[in-house]
Amino acid sequence: MTYNRIFAMGDIHGRFDRLSSVFNKIKFDPEQDFMVLLGDYIDRGNENLHCLQWAMKMSELKNVVALRGNHEQMMLTFYLKRTFESAIWIPNGGNRTKAEMDEWIKTDPAFLKQALNFINNRPLYYQMFIDGKEYIFVHAGLKPGVAIEEQEMDSLLWIREEFYNGYYGDAEVICGHTPTPYLGEIEGIEDRDPYVPIRLPNKITLMDTGSFLPRGRISCIDILSGEIWQSS
Numbered sequence: 001m002t003y004n005r006i007f008a009m010g011d012i013h014g015r016f017d018r019l020s021s022v023f024n025k026i027k028f029d030p031e032q033d034f035m036v037l038l039g040d041y042i043d044r045g046n047e048n049l050h051c052l053q054w055a056m057k058m059s060e061l062k063n064v065v066a067l068r069g070n071h072e073q074m075m076l077t078f079y080l081k082r083t084f085e086s087a088i089w090i091p092n093g094g095n096r097t098k099a100e101m102d103e104w105i106k107t108d109p110a111f112l113k114q115a116l117n118f119i120n121n122r123p124l125y126y127q128m129f130i131d132g133k134e135y136i137f138v139h140a141g142l143k144p145g146v147a148i149e150e151q152e153m154d155s156l157l158w159i160r161e162e163f164y165n166g167y168y169g170d171a172e173v174i175c176g177h178t179p180t181p182y183l184g185e186i187e188g189i190e191d192r193d194p195y196v197p198i199r200l201p202n203k204i205t206l207m208d209t210g211s212f213l214p215r216g217r218i219s220c221i222d223i224l225s226g227e228i229w230q231s232s
Helices: 016-026 048-058 070-080 084-092 094-107 111-120 153-158 161-166
Strands: 005-009 033-037 064-066 125-130 133-138 172-175 198-200 204-206 219-222 228-230
Touching (some): 005 016, 016 048, 048 094, 048 111, 070 084, 070 094, 094 111, 161 204
Parallel strands (some): 033 064
Antiparallel strands (some): 125 133
16 A cells, blocks of 8 residues: 555553644554554653553554554563563653552553553564665664564664664664763764754664653654654
8 A cells, every 4th residue: 555654653551641742643544544652651750551552552553563662662571571661661761650550440441451562572673675675664763784574572662873973774763762962973964953863874763852851852754755744
């Protein structure tokens, strides 16, 4: 199918106000447009479960793919397992999401299971070809030199410098995870706004523009035109 626009939305982190702002601006058409949500719907904001519910509802649309982020993975392992991610979830914003969940399930006990099932069923990446050009949507990035089908979960959800400093593959990669305000000077990019998505010279577009920060924004890009929308 040919789409009018193909959107990628960066990390949300519980900021439903900023999510509503940018989503209203793009005027998403579920029949003519396609959208990939890059994960990290929860943690650090004040309306984490509203953002998670929004992603759950959006994922039911035929032209929407909601990926798993590392924060969803930490939540999943917190409730279901005892691993590294479960231990670090609470101090990395999970305290707010858990507090909301504790209150929510008092009146809707089934919601926790629904949320965990949703997270567990999220794909770790989405690959598409447009006019022979490959695009890969992923939360964190790819381990350089490893085929997409052989990538490990830890790389897809957690990788940072090794990816954006060392990737030189053929596919365009659109990802979140690493907040653009945390990056310093980038060779070849001058006078950049730290709260705007960055397209690196090695075909990587970083979409996490610090939604949880005081001056942060949620960003959405149409990969066909390059147009960017941001929350107010």
